[in-house]
Amino acid sequence: MSNFFSTRLSWRGSVGRFWMLLGFIVLAAAGRAAAYDVTVAADGTGNFTTVQAAINAAPTARTTVYTIFIKNGRYREKINIPATKPFLQLVGESVANTILTYDDGASTLVGGVALGTQNSASFSVSATDFSALNITFENAFGDGSQAVAVLVNADRAVFKNCRFLGNQDTLYVKGSGTPQHYFRDCYIDGNVDFIFGSSVDIFDNCVIYAKSRATNGASYITAANTPPGQAFGFIFHNAKIPSNTGATLYYLGRPWQNSTGSVPLTQNKVVFIKPVMGSNQIQPAGWTIWDAGTDTNIITYGEFRPRYFAGRNVNTSQRVSWSRQLAVADTAQYQASSVFSAWNYCGVAANICTTVAPDIAVSNFRATKGATQTTLDWNISWAMTGIKYDLLRSSDNVTFNQINTVTAANDSTYNFQMTDALPTAGNVYYYKLVASKAGKTTHTTATAIVSSVATIVTNATALGPFAQYQTGTSAVQTYSLSATNLTANLTVTPPAGYEISPNSGTTWYGSTTPLVLTPTANTVAATTISVRLNAATAGTYAGNITHTSTAATPVNVAVTGTKVNTPAPISDPLKWWSLKVSDQDSAAIRSAATSASVPLFKRLVLSNGTTVTAYPARSTRYGQAFAATADGLWSATAGGPGNAVDRKFYEQFTITAGANRAVRIDSVLLWSAFYNTTGKLAVVYSKSNFTTDSTDVTGGRGPAGVLLTTANGAFGSPIALANQNTGTNQTYRFALNNALGTTLAAGQTLTIRVYFGCASSSSGRYALLKDVVLKGQASVVTATQSAKNGMSLNVYPNPAAATATVALTGFQHAATLTVLNALGQVVHRQAVATPATPAALDLAKLAPGVYLLRVSNADATLTQRLVRE
The missing domain is CATH 2.60.40 (Immunoglobulin-like)
Known part of the structure; x- marks a missing residue:
């Protein structure tokens, strides 16, 4: 009996505990539901499937936090938080697996226009009081261009336990007034100026991972452009700066916009307090200038007790003389409580200012195919002793098997590497890395692929007509x-x-x-x-x-x-402006059927030659160097066109047909680029000086071949001009009316306008232009003359089948015989050296039809009609 009751009571106790546990679960679930206003889940289990949709649906003008929970997933979106939506908070399910990514670069073309640095951002914040926790922000553009992962362009932003992944210009921080931002327990990587901007930013306990570059040499972690009069710039407390896997040495910072041509010069401020560094990561000099125009007297670059991971102090004896090694008393002013005295940055969410154990999060896992083997490498975002890394491989991307493993022996090793045999020709290997440790959530990376599958590559999908x-x-x-x-x-x-x-x-x-x-x-x-x-x-x-x-x-x-069974039309240079010495077109190239002319700037001016001495107003190498201002500014605030081509900013060229002449222009050739930035160019022409007509060019060829329709030089689809610092020579040919051209009657003028735009807001950025050539056919005769001063032109037989004879009377000097078709196109040309002797004209290559013969020299120009049977 006692056993029975004991068992029954035990069962009832279990039931009680079950209902109690269920109640706790319900309460926890209710608490969790109440903690977040909405949920984003790519698999459809939330309120929204995209982050931007949740942001769009969020209320405006909030004064308290509105929280968006984002479940694990890779969300490929270009996300923007508008200024009308303050107090938004994004919370990821886990920092390793909640990834917000996009892949625009500054050089990415949208409608033929390069985006520029700011517009390349994958994630942009324009609202105050933003916060983010447990999220990875990524710009996956790759190397070769500025490519922002996160742009913070507002006041009071907080990031806790977040990752920022990119290369050049990963994290861009700025805003109106004196914006303040706080980063706690974050990981930030990149390879050029990857933390940059003008705001006041404190980075507490963050890992700053400066990546290896493809080539050895130097690069830069920060590029602060702190405005004059602002007390603080970037402040790093207890930063970890691990060594990378290559030979790239980094400067802690360089002074953006404290350089030649910048007005006013910025007063750059960056300090590192108790940083821990890799032994071969930072240049002995520590810091560097931007260029010869940098004023080091207004820069505040400082360090306090930097040490290596092994524990010994960094030797700072070779630091640049204008940087500082801070004393203990100096550090008080850089504490967050002092810098942010009027802002409760810790209060935006629980545990913002509490140190918590980091998550396992692998970064930069990649497989590189070598000549004889595959190299797999990665770095850990937050180093820990005992993390086990299992490398898995599959040949079908379904079944994966472990092929190697390594365990971290300490909490200061960030870089890891393994190798594997190459797949045989025709096969492919898929790799995953599984990082795990007892008591931690395991992180499985995205798949890396090494292919030996047969692959054919061309650099074009279509050729021109x-x-x-x-x-x-x-x-x-x-x-x-x-x-x-x-x-x-x-x-x-x-x-x-x-x-x-x-x-x-x-x-x-x-x-x-x-x-x-x-x-x-x-x-x-x-x-x-x-x-x-x-x-x-x-x-x-x-x-x-x-x-x-x-x-x-x-x-x-x-x-x-x-x-077609007609002779090829002849297209000759009609005018050429070299622009290397003066504006005058070349008299040696100029057709006798046109008159001299010089170009005209509209709201553009030549370089002053002092902002950037290597780019004077004119040079043999670059031709003209010009901008909206003489010191090389293009921004709208400086009176320039800014990022888009604008009808008010151009250089104008003209060609006028002479008396009793007609001229056909079929193409515009030019060389153009930008200095120290990228830009755009468009070409438009008119017969009425743009009073009643305006026509776009119709494409052509550039340095890379046939121009795409999305960037063919028309006003609505300008071409992207390269940065001449790194680009190849940029020669373009633009067609007029699909190369059929446009014909000018005698005395008529064709006006060509070349428009320029540039996204850069820095001075010393010049457009470059030289060797502008107009091509086509000159002296297309539209009227006939039978005799002049005893001179005459006779053709016989007429009509003719295969051969005709041209007889000249009264000509004293050598002449040129030209044959034109019914469209006025030159289809044949030959010299008549002895006008007294009749010349044979071969008609075998001409299609049957009506032609116009013209004979001209310094004495006269005579024409005659000819019918080819």
């Missing part, structure tokens, strides 16, 4: 072809009418005799493929050049063109 005339082939166009991991030959087949060559035209291959390339060590090295239209009969020819190999995805390059 081909035009083949009565004789010969079309002009040749080219593209680059390469392939890797091939297990068979690579066959390249052009469509009917086209021919291709892998050796600059020595050997040509057609649709029935395709080009076959044999790989060496499974690889076809980069090969330039020449393409021409060589059709036998008139017509339109379109199709794809196909590239095929066993197990490789076929790749096509589209071609289109026309074969």
Whole structure:
């Protein structure tokens, strides 16, 4: 009996404990639901599936925190928090797995316009009192351009236990007035100026991971541009600055906008208090100037008791003389409670200012394919003793097996590396890294891929139109072809009418005799493929050049063109402005059918030659150097056009047809770039000086080949001009009316305007322009003359079938005989050295029709009508 009751009572006790536990669960769930206003979940289990949708739905003008909980997931969104939504708080489920990412760079084109640094941001905050906890913010653009992960452009922002991943310009902090931001227990990585801006920012207990660069040398962690009169800039407390995996040494900072041409000079302020550094990470000098125009007297760069991870003090004897090693008394002013005395930054959420154990979060896991093996490397965001790293591999991205493991022996090792054999040709390996430790949440990385799958690569998907005339082939166009991991030959087949060559035209291959390339060590090295239209009969020819190999995805390059039975039109230089010495066009190049002219600036001025001495107003290398101001500013606040081309800012060129002449202009050629930044350019033309007409150019070619329709030089789709500091020479050819051109009657003027825009807000940024050339046909005669001062032109027989005779009377000097078609295009030209002797005119290459003959020299110009039967 006692056993029965004992058992029954035990059961009832269990029931009681069950209902009590269930109650706790319900209360906890209710508490959790109440803690967050809305939930974002990519899998649809929340109120929203995207972060931006949740932000858009959030209330405006809040005075208390509105919390958005974000479940684990990789959210590829370009996110913006507008100024109308203060007090938003984003909370991630876990910092390692709640990832907000996008991949714009400053050089990314949108509508043909480069975004610029600020607009490249993956995540932008324009509202006050923002906070974020347990979130990874990423700009996945890669290297090669400014690419902001987070832009904070407002006052009072707090980040706790967050990661900021990027390369150049990862974290951009600024705002109106004297904005204040607080970062606690965060991880920030990058490779150039990756913490930069003008605000007051405190970084407490943050890991600052300065990545290895592709090339050795120096780079920079901070680039503060602290405004004059602002008491503080960037303050780092107890920062950890681990060594990277390469040979890139970093300066702690350089002074942005305290440089040549900046007005006023910024008074840059950065201090590191008790930082811990990798032994081979920071340059002995510690800090550096921006350029020769930097005023070091107004810079505050300081350190207090820096030490290495091994515990010994950093040798600061080689620090630049204008930096400071702070005393104990100096550090009091840099405490957060003093700097942020009027702002309760700790109160935006629980535990903001409480130190908590870090999470396991792997950063920069990547697989690099070498010549003989794959290298897998990564760094840990917060180093800990005992983290086990298991490397998993799969050949089908489904079943993964562990192939290697390593365990962290201490809490100061951040970088790890393993190797593996390459997959054989035709195969691919998928890798994951699993980081784990007892009592910690395991982090499994995204998949890294090493492929030996057969791959064909071209640098073009389409070529420009081909035009083949009565004789010969079309002009040749080219593209680059390469392939890797091939297990068979690579066959390249052009469509009917086209021919291709892998050796600059020595050997040509057609649709029935395709080009076959044999790989060496499974690889076809980069090969330039020449393409021409060589059709036998008139017509339109379109199709794809196909590239095929066993197990490789076929790749096509589209071609289109026309074969006509008329002679090719002649396009000659009509005017040339070198702009290297003066504005005057070249008299040696100028056609006799046009008059001299000089360009005109509208709201643009030449360089003063002192802001950046290497870029004077004119030079042989760069031609003109100019901007909206003489010291190289383009921003709207300086009176410039800013980031977009603007109808009010241009350089204007003109060409005027002479008396009794007509001129056809078919293209504009020019060389243009920017100094120390990127910009944009558009070209528009008019016959009425833009009073009744305005026409865009219709594309053409640039340094990379055929211009895309999204960036073809039209006003609404300008081209992106490269930074000449790092770019190649930038030569462009723009077509007028699809290269058919526009014809000017005698005395008529064509006005061409070249518009420039630039996103940079710094001085010393100049547009560069030289070698502006107008091409087409001069002296297109629209009226006839039968005799002048006893001089005459006779043609017989007329009509003629194959040959005609041209007889001149009264000509005393050599002359030029020109044949023009019904469109006024020059189709033939020959010299008449002895006018007294009749000249034979070969008509075999002319299609039947009506033509105009013109004979001209210094004495006269005479014309005659000719019918080709």
